[in-house]
Amino acid sequence: MVRALRGDRPEITPVWFMRQAGRSLPEYRALRATGTMLDACLSPELASEITMQPVRRHGVDAAVFFSDIIVPLHLVGVEVEIAAGRGPVFRNPVRTAGEIAALVR
Known part of the structure; x- marks a missing residue:
């Protein structure tokens, strides 16, 4: 290669x-x-x-x-599952800069 x-x-x-x-x-x-x-x-x-x-x-x-692209999100605490036939499903979607900041503490 x-x-x-x-x-x-x-x-x-x-x-x-x-x-x-x-x-x-x-x-x-x-x-x-x-x-x-x-x-x-x-x-x-x-x-x-x-x-x-x-x-x-x-x-x-x-x-x-x-692996899967959502693994890092899961590892920082985002509750996500990969639903068969649907894809990633987030229990509580992260929508704001404050919610992102809370994940990385």
């Missing part, structure tokens, strides 16, 4: 593909059926397993670590 980015022509052409939350992998769907998206993101074992699934299945030589 680095050689190709530098403009070289490596013997094997690197390919980047995004597997939109693993929806195409039956092993991902089976694992995700056991808990919530946040459970999967916050468990090193689950996140590692989900990250490695496409590597094993497709024989690629790299992966981007599995």
